[in-house]
Amino acid sequence: MTEVRFVVDGMLLGLGRWLRFLGCDVVCFEERRKSGLVRLATGEGRIILSKDTKFCAEHASLSVYIKGETVREQLREVARRFLKKAQPEFYLTRCSRCNEILQKVEKASVRGLVPDYVFEKHQAFRQCPVCHRLYWDGDHARNIRKVLDALWTEKP
Numbered sequence: 001m002t003e004v005r006f007v008v009d010g011m012l013l014g015l016g017r018w019l020r021f022l023g024c025d026v027v028c029f030e031e032r033r034k035s036g037l038v039r040l041a042t043g044e045g046r047i048i049l050s051k052d053t054k055f056c057a058e059h060a061s062l063s064v065y066i067k068g069e070t071v072r073e074q075l076r077e078v079a080r081r082f083l084k085k086a087q088p089e090f091y092l093t094r095c096s097r098c099n100e101i102l103q104k105v106e107k108a109s110v111r112g113l114v115p116d117y118v119f120e121k122h123q124a125f126r127q128c129p130v131c132h133r134l135y136w137d138g139d140h141a142r143n144i145r146k147v148l149d150a151l152w153t154e155k156p
């Protein structure tokens with residue numbers, strides 16, 4: 001697991017989802033009132049990522065203002081600042097919806113739960129213990145890995 005833990009505010013939910021693809025522990029905080037956000041970050045030792053300049057100025061020790069406009073820019077910003085280098089062993093190890101660590105499941109147990117062509121083609125399946133969504137290394141996963149791999153090498 002990557003060591004830094006984050007909480008993103010309601011303006012950075014897309015970033016939060018992509019940070020989970022990287023393997024980061026991320027809570028998405030969607031309430032508009034920010035008092036709970038501070039309490040959560042302090043209580044769980046999470047860094048707040050936000051696009052609210054005023055909030056970040058007032059909570060400089062807890063938060064980081066994210067400059068990027070697109071999710072890709074934002075992701076690059078956070079990855080380069082906090083993760084330093086690519087750690088592909090953590091890619092796609094969490095549920096992008098729940099933040100839970102995925103668990104390996106027997107191939108036989110997913111028969112009928114995934115499309116037949118997926119079952120035929122893939123050997124390794126993982127599942128979220130909370131929402132029970134199934135994951136495998138298909139085209140979607142491959143495309144995500146490509147984006148993640150490029151974060152440390154692409155410009156700027």
Ligand SMILES: [Zn+2]
Nearest residue numbers: 095098128131
């Ligand atoms: Zn889940």
